[in-house]
Amino acid sequence: MNVFMLGANVMAAFVIGLFFLRFWKKSRDRLFVYFSLAFWMMGLNWVALAFSQRDEAQTALYIIRLLAFGIILLGIWDKNRQQPARAGGQTVEHP
Amino acid sequence: MAEAVYILCMLASLACALLLFRGFRRSRARLLLWSSVCFIGLTANNALLFADKVVFPEVDLSLWRSMTALVGLLLLIYGLVWDAE
Amino acid sequence: MGRDAVPEHVRNFIAEHVRSLKSLELLLMLHADPGRAWTGTELGRELRAAPEWAQRELEDLAGRGLAAPGTAAGTFRYAPRRTELDETIAMLAALYPERRFTIIQIIFGAPEPIQSFADAFKLRKDPSDG
Numbered sequence: 318m319n320v321f322m323l324g325a326n327v328m329a330a331f332v333i334g335l336f337f338l339r340f341w342k343k344s345r346d347r348l349f350v351y352f353s354l355a356f357w358m359m360g361l362n363w364v365a366l367a368f369s370q371r372d373e374a375q376t377a378l379y380i381i382r383l384l385a386f387g388i389i390l391l392g393i394w395d396k397n398r399q400q401p402a403r404a405g406g407q408t409v410e411h412p
Numbered sequence: 413m414a415e416a417v418y419i420l421c422m423l424a425s426l427a428c429a430l431l432l433f434r435g436f437r438r439s440r441a442r443l444l445l446w447s448s449v450c451f452i453g454l455t456a457n458n459a460l461l462f463a464d465k466v467v468f469p470e471v472d473l474s475l476w477r478s479m480t481a482l483v484g485l486l487l488l489i490y491g492l493v494w495d496a497e
Numbered sequence: 498m499g500r501d502a503v504p505e506h507v508r509n510f511i512a513e514h515v516r517s518l519k520s521l522e523l524l525l526m527l528h529a530d531p532g533r534a535w536t537g538t539e540l541g542r543e544l545r546a547a548p549e550w551a552q553r554e555l556e557d558l559a560g561r562g563l564a565a566p567g568t569a570a571g572t573f574r575y576a577p578r579r580t581e582l583d584e585t586i587a588m589l590a591a592l593y594p595e596r597r598f599t600i601i602q603i604i605f606g607a608p609e610p611i612q613s614f615a616d617a618f619k620l621r622k623d624p625s626d627g
Contacts, residue, residue, distance in 0.1 A: 333485060348615050386420065386425065392618075435614065
């Protein structure tokens with residue numbers, strides 16, 4: 318039963334990653350690349366989990382999970398160090 | 413080491429959930445609500461993982477872990493399909 | 498429906514760089530005469546706007562890679578950092594006279610959900626969001 322759910326998770330994560338990839342193409346916002354990769358990493362994590370005989374903590378499986386969320390944190394950091402023009406501290410007054 | 417990773421992942425997904433919910437409050441874009449819910453599911457997934465490995469090692473929580481993630485992911489897919497414009 | 502007449506990259510440019518109609522007109526004025534270096538006073542006179550506002554706009558544009566300082570102090574001229582920006586601005590300049598209403602809608606319309614998703618991860622509160 319769990320393997321079935323893990324399979325479903327993998328599929329869902331894959332599709333979500335695809336959507337984020339499409340958003341990146343539309344908006345050219347790098348953040349979506351990070352999210353896309355992160356969800357695919359999560360999918361990979363669940364693939365590994367489904368095929369591993371032993372569970373997550375015993376193996377080094379948590380590294381993949383760490384990578385997934387690390388990518389997200391990296392994306393958030395990246396987003397905030399290159400603020401797009403409108404968001405900058407400038408307050409341009411209207412005449 | 414593994415425990416620290418689970419906690420970190422839990423905090424990261426919680427942060428995403430909160431940021432997205434704040435974004436939903438500001439923009440009223442439903443996609444952000446679904447995204448927030450998805451990350452709450454992932455937070456629960458990570459929390460249950462921690463509970464499974466550290467707090468209740470004798471109990472097998474793997475089904476609950478998978479389920480919380482799946483519910484979150486499915487709701488996000490719903491949002492991506494219908495509310496992403 | 499009118500939005501479709503404005504290509505995606507132009508819409509994205511507007512969403513990212515254009516905060517008001519006057520800002521857009523200032524940018525287009527720069528674009529119309531690329532060799533010329535403007536001061537805030539000159540632009541203010543042309544656009545019927547406050548010179549101080551125009552000067553700040555110029556500095557803002559320079560900060561974003563759309564303008565560059567001229568030889569004289571305090572002057573700026575049209576200088577997009579990348580060619581795609583120039584192409585997008587050229588298209589915007591061509592569309593503006595004919596699609597003014599649509600462009601106004603894009604400037605002031607609600608941001609798309611995708612944009613809102615990305616904006617949600619800006620940690621500092623941005624007054625222009627939501």
